[in-house]
Amino acid sequence: MTTNTANTAYSATAPERAEIDALQEPAVVEFGANWCGYCQAAQSLIATAFARHPRVRHIRVEDGKGRKLGRSFGVKLWPTLIFLKEGKEVARLVRPANADAIAEALGRIDTDA
Template sequence: MTTNTAYSATAPDRTEIDALQAPTVVEFGANWCGYCQAAQAPIAAAFARHPGVRHIRIEDGKGRKLGRSFGVKLWPTLIFLNEGREVARLVRPVEAKAIAEALARIDTEA
């Protein structure tokens, strides 16, 4: 399966994110961001062992309400949610191991 690495310009409302019951990772970044591009390989490697976790990529930046509601300041920022609540957060991850450890905290099927 090919992983979509593009960040979506349209974001759901915070209430929609908070209502998610399934394990979910919300990734904030920008398509042109070098840190975001460099993180894609370790993110993909970690997610390969957690296919049941929903992964939402959201373009962040000035005036983007969803990122501000989570206090995002650097990209990429990964927010790990279980039943709509933040369980873990990684900022500028560089290793698949740290991502996999955070995924294990929300993925009960793994």
């Protein structure tokens, strides 16, 4: 499970949904694939937005056919970012086009920023 924003690779090992639901700290689960052009294009936007929210846990998960975690969240397009506060979804961005939208969603879960 990748939690470092500097590492842009998606982890093939996904946590269980119960583990995600039990998170107490603010977190973003990012679904995508390492070969996905949309995912690669979004990385600089995501990094820019996360720069002001270092305490938010960032979990990158490789998604695709048969991947349970992505299906449990209803992910259909990549990248999809799920913003969680105390394990509950607060916001979702699909193929984000600007860092401001990501920063706004981060602000909703990172109230100490």
